[in-house]
Structures are given as structure tokens and as C-alpha cells.
Amino acid sequence: VALELKNLPxxxxxxxxxRRFEDAEPAAIETCLLLLRVxxxxxxxxxxxxxxxxxxxxxxxxxxxxxxxxxxxxRPGELAERTGVTGATISGLLKHLEADGLIARAGVPEDRRRxxxxxxxxxxTFLRRLLPDHFRRVRGLMGGLSDKQKETxxxxxxxxxxxxxxxxxx
Amino acid sequence: VALELKNLPxxxxxxxxxRRFEDAEPAAIETCLLLLRVxxxxxxxxxxxxxxxxxxxxxxxxxxxxxxxxxxxxRPGELAERTGVTGATISGLLKHLEADGLIARAGVPEDRRRxxxxxxxxxxTFLRRLLPDHFRRVRGLMGGLSDKQKETxxxxxxxxxxxxxxxxxx
DNA sequence: TAAGATTGAGGAATCAATCTTT
DNA sequence: AAAGATTGATTCCTCAATCTTA
Numbered sequence: 001v002a003l004e005l006k007n008l009p010x011x012x013x014x015x016x017x018x019r020r021f022e023d024a025e026p027a028a029i030e031t032c033l034l035l036l037r038v039x040x041x042x043x044x045x046x047x048x049x050x051x052x053x054x055x056x057x058x059x060x061x062x063x064x065x066x067x068x069x070x071x072x073x074x075r076p077g078e079l080a081e082r083t084g085v086t087g088a089t090i091s092g093l094l095k096h097l098e099a100d101g102l103i104a105r106a107g108v109p110e111d112r113r114r115x116x117x118x119x120x121x122x123x124x125t126f127l128r129r130l131l132p133d134h135f136r137r138v139r140g141l142m143g144g145l146s147d148k149q150k151e152t153x154x155x156x157x158x159x160x161x162x163x164x165x166x167x168x169x170x
Numbered sequence: 171v172a173l174e175l176k177n178l179p180x181x182x183x184x185x186x187x188x189r190r191f192e193d194a195e196p197a198a199i200e201t202c203l204l205l206l207r208v209x210x211x212x213x214x215x216x217x218x219x220x221x222x223x224x225x226x227x228x229x230x231x232x233x234x235x236x237x238x239x240x241x242x243x244x245r246p247g248e249l250a251e252r253t254g255v256t257g258a259t260i261s262g263l264l265k266h267l268e269a270d271g272l273i274a275r276a277g278v279p280e281d282r283r284r285x286x287x288x289x290x291x292x293x294x295t296f297l298r299r300l301l302p303d304h305f306r307r308v309r310g311l312m313g314g315l316s317d318k319q320k321e322t323x324x325x326x327x328x329x330x331x332x333x334x335x336x337x338x339x340x
Numbered sequence: 341t342a343a344g345a346t347t348g349a350g351g352a353a354t355c356a357a358t359c360t361t362t
Numbered sequence: 363a364a365a366g367a368t369t370g371a372t373t374c375c376t377c378a379a380t381c382t383t384a
Contacts (some may be wrong), residue, residue, distance in 0.1 A: 013238045017238075017301075021301050021302055021305050022302075023302050023305040023306045023309055024301070024305040025305070025308070025309050025312070027312075027317055027320050027321070028308050028309055028311070028312035028313075028320065029305065029308055030324070031312060031315075031320045031321075031323055031324045031327075032308050032311060032312060034324055034327050034328070035208075035209065035212070035323070035327060036209065036212065036213070036216075037254055038205075038209075038327045038328075038330055038331045038334075039205065039206065039208075039209030039210075039212075039213075040209075040254050041254060041331065041334055042205070042206065042209075042330070042334055042337070043206070043209075044254075045334050045335075045337040045338045046206075046337060048338055049337060049338070068183045068187075084207055084210050084211060084214075131187075131191050131194070132191055132192075132193055135191050135193040135194040135195070135199065136193045137336060137337045137339075138195070138198050138199055138202050138337075139193055139195050139198055140333060140336025140337065140339075141198070141202060141330065141333040141334065141336050141337050142195070142197075142198035142201060142202060142330070142333060143198075143333055143336065144329040144330070144332055144333050145201075145326065145329055145330070147197055149326060149329070150197050150198065150201045151197070151201075152322065152326065153201055153205070153323070153326040153327075153330075154200070154201045154204050156315065156319060156322065156323040156326070157201075157204050157205060157208045157323075158204070158208075159314040159315055159319070160208055160212070160311065160312070160314070160315070160323075161208045161211065162314055163310060163311040163312060163313055163314050164208075164211055164212060164215050164311065165215075166307060166310025166311050166313065167212070167215040167216060167219060167307045167308075167310065167311050168215045168218055168219065169307075169310075
């Protein structure tokens with residue numbers, strides 16, 4: 001079942017590898033490579049879009065998460081979890097976003113180690129202008145899939161996600 | 171159809187957004203976010219694995235592509251296409267890989283602008299040691315999917331890939 | 341002029357270490 | 363000690379500019 005993937009090793013090559021490495025499973029390798037490549041190209045495409053709007057992917061992820069919680073504030077640590085980046089990265093992103101006036105940090109009186117972050121009015125305005133365009137792009141991206149297919153894709157992706165620990169192990 | 175995704179905006183939040191932004195399509199947004207997040211976590215997991223072996227994802231991608239063509243050499247520009255990174259990035263990766271003795275660059279007499287790249291014997295040995303472990307991890311990652319499901323996932327991913335131009339447009 | 345490869349400056353993310361508060 | 367946030371050094375990647383050959 002060759003998948004005719006431009007820019008990826010063709011199936012014959014993978015079968016040849018299988019002969020040399022008994023653990024190689026061509027279908028698994030091919031699908032994994034495709035997933036990584038599609039994701040990589042997708043990141044690149046979104047990044048170009050974000051750059052046009054003067055932000056980065058990381059900053060957008062922070063803003064959209066803050067909006068999702070708005071008007072409730074969010075802790076930096078939770079932003080790190082929700083966006084899948086390091087706490088150190090969040091600190092850097094917040095520094096820039098605060099300098100641009102899009103978010104505001106505030107201390108928490110009950111526990112002075114903590115900080116809360118929320119959108120400023122300026123941040124809300126920024127998102128109100130950006131999101132219609134953004135959502136139109138997402139809609140275009142997924143336009144080729146029916147609702148049922150989107151659901152199937154999500155289910156399969158969650159299964160892949162469950163396998164991620166196997167990649168990290170000893 | 172809530173997908174119960176930890177660390178992603180829940181469905182209610184997306185539906186609330188839909189009320190505010192008419193172009194927002196909750197199922198599309200949710201699936202897109204899931205795809206990006208799974209890919210991101212997967213990149214992170216593979217990166218940890220590559221780091222343990224003393225290389226980076228980019229260097230691995232170059233090596234595996236060279237192996238796929240071996241014993242034929244590959245031009246830097248083609249490596250860029252196949253790995254989905256910039257030519258500038260390839261140059262940097264090749265510099266390190268050459269310094270480590272894993273690949274060799276050679277001039278092309280017919281057209282002296284061109285360069286060809288191939289694995290050294292040392293590079294082949296490196297891959298022979300790395301790949302069994304690597305393939306075992308890929309196998310573990312995809313172990314939750316049947317062959318039919320892998321095929322379905324690949325098909326859906328290719329449909330998403332076809333939608334990427336919509337993300338870049340005006 | 342253009343193609344192909346490379347270099348250098350800059351941004352974003354990580355790890356390890358630090359600082360403050362509990 | 364430990365939790366939470368931040369900083370500094372480093373790595374990887376991109377963009378724009380450069381260099382060489384066609």
C-alpha cells in the first residue's frame with residue numbers, strides 16, 4: 001500500500017530497511033514520518049501567518065489560552081502545561097507580551113510566590129481583530145474533512161498520543 | 171461531541187467562541203489544536219531520544235535521508251526539500267555532521283556550484299547502532315493502531331496537508 | 341542574471357541554575 | 363526542603379545577504 005508521498009522515503013526503501021532491521025515496521029514508520037512532516041509544514045504555515053500579525057506561535061498560544069479563561073486569570077505554570085512548553089519559555093513570552101501591553105501580570109496576596117496573568121483590554125482588542133482571519137484559515141485547513149472524518153482523525157491522534165511514552169522510555 | 175482533551179480548551183469554550191466569531195468552527199479548531207499538540211509532544215519525545223544518542227532531530231533527518239539514498243549521494247538542496255527545512259539549515263547541519271565524520275561532502279566536476287553529500291562508513295555504523303532502538307520506539311508509538319487504522323490516519327493526514335495552502339494565503 | 345550553497349545576525353525554545361516564598 | 367517563577371547560556375532554525383559558478 002504505497003502512499004505516494006512526495007518528499008518522504010518511498011515504500012520500497014522502507015521495505016528494504018525492514019530487511020536490514022527486524023524491528024522496522026514500514027507502515028508505522030511511514031505514517032509516523034507523514035505525521036511529523038504534515039505537522040512541521042503546518043507549523044511553518046501558521047508561523048508565517050502569525051509573523052504577518054506581528055506575533056509568534058508561542059505568543060498566540062498564550063493569548064488564546066488567556067482568552068479561553070477570560071475574565072479569570074491564569075498562572076504561568078498552567079499556561080506552560082496548556083501550551084506544552086517549558087515554564088522558562090512562558091516567562092520569556094510573558095515578558096514580551098507584557099512589554100507590548102497585551103497581557104498584565106499581578107501578584108497573588110495569599111501566596112506571594114505566585115503570579116496571575118490576564119488579558120488587557122488591548123490584548124482583547126488584538127485578538128478580536130486577529131481571530132476572524134485565524135479561524136477562517138483553520139476552517140480552510142480542515143475543509144477537506146467531513147465532521148465524521150475530523151472525529152476519526154481526532155480519535156486516531158489520541159491513540160498516537162497514548163503511544164508517546166514508548167518513545168521516551170529507556 | 172466533546173473529546174475530553176486534557177490541556178486543550180474544552181468544547182464549551184470553543185462553542186462560546188463560535189458565538190463570538192462566526193467563522194469559528196469548533197470541531198475544526200479542536201482537531202487542529204489536537205494535531206498540533208500531539209505533534210509538538212511527539213517532537214519533544216523524539217528530541218529527548220536523539221539527544222541521548224548525541225544528535226539532533228535535524229541531523230537524524232539528514233542521516234536517514236542519506237541512508238535511504240545510499241550509496242547514491244544527495245545534493246544539499248534535495249535534503250532541504252526532503253526534510254522540510256531551509257537550505258541554510260542544511261548547511262549548518264552538514265557542517266556539524268562532517269566535523270563528526272558521519273557524512274562527507276564532495277564537489278561535482280560537471281557543475282562546480284553543486285555539492286554532493288553521502289554517508290561515511292562511520293555514519294553507516296552510527297545508524298546501524300541507532301536504528302534498531304529508533305524503530306522499536308516508532309513501533310511502540312504506533313502500536314495502538316491496527317494496519318487499517320494507520321492507513322486511515324495517513325489518508326486523513328494527507329487531506330489535512332492539502333489544506334495547508336489555505337493557511338498561508340492572503 | 342540566475343542557481344546553488346554558505347555565512348551571519350536574530351528569534352524562540354530548552355536546560356540548569358537562581359531567587360523568593362512557603 | 364519544596365513550589366513557583368525567572369534568568370543566563372546554549373542550540374536550532376530562519377531570513378537576508380554573500381560568494382561562486384553557469
